[in-house]
Amino acid sequence: MLEFRAASRYAKSLLSLAEEQGVLDEVNRDMLLFTKVCDENREFAMVLKNPIIKHDKKLNILEALFGKKMHKLSIAILTLSTKKNREAILPAIAKQFHIQYNVFKGIEDAVIKTSIPLTDSLRNEFENIVKSISGKKEVEMEEIIDETLIGGYILKVGDKQIDSSVSGKLKRIRKDITINKYIKGF
Numbered sequence: 001m002l003e004f005r006a007a008s009r010y011a012k013s014l015l016s017l018a019e020e021q022g023v024l025d026e027v028n029r030d031m032l033l034f035t036k037v038c039d040e041n042r043e044f045a046m047v048l049k050n051p052i053i054k055h056d057k058k059l060n061i062l063e064a065l066f067g068k069k070m071h072k073l074s075i076a077i078l079t080l081s082t083k084k085n086r087e088a089i090l091p092a093i094a095k096q097f098h099i100q101y102n103v104f105k106g107i108e109d110a111v112i113k114t115s116i117p118l119t120d121s122l123r124n125e126f127e128n129i130v131k132s133i134s135g136k137k138e139v140e141m142e143e144i145i146d147e148t149l150i151g152g153y154i155l156k157v158g159d160k161q162i163d164s165s166v167s168g169k170l171k172r173i174r175k176d177i178t179i180n181k182y183i184k185g186f
């Protein structure tokens with residue numbers, strides 16, 4: 001909980017500074033890059049959280065990896081966090097920044113799970129559904145392929161979920177059958 005609050009505060013400050021300096025989109029791209037590296041490279045994320053590795057060593061790693069790829073403001077937050085011994089929350093800061101960026105820009109986050117990859121026309125249909133549910137003009141949709149759905153889809157928009165999957169329908173039927181008791185005598 002404390003990590004989330006600290007990350008949220010750092011992200012809010014970074015968002016404010018980036019907006020003030022007119023580099024909001026560049027910093028967002030940098031935070032997405034950082035999140036991607038952390039998600040794809042578990043060892044890198046573990047190095048950031050490892051208390052045995054010295055902070056100056058971690059700072060050198062961050063500068064070597066991102067020094068020439070990121071905006072100077074993004075590098076500044078990495079440096080500041082490391083100097084304050086908060087490098088363990090850098091992945092959370094990057095994720096919180098992107099969430100706050102989307103809120104600031106009026107972009108709705110959605111997750112669509114399907115059993116097969118989406119075509120462009122289906123993707124557009126789902127984006128229109130999300131726009132009508134949220135009332136926002138832009139949508140950022142994460143697509144997940146889950147073969148256990150058998151068919152159909154599960155769409156999550158904010159705290160709403162539309163489950164139109166075959167496996168979801170089978171679960172509801174199973175629940176209805178177990179709840180409804182049969183009448184004796186027929």
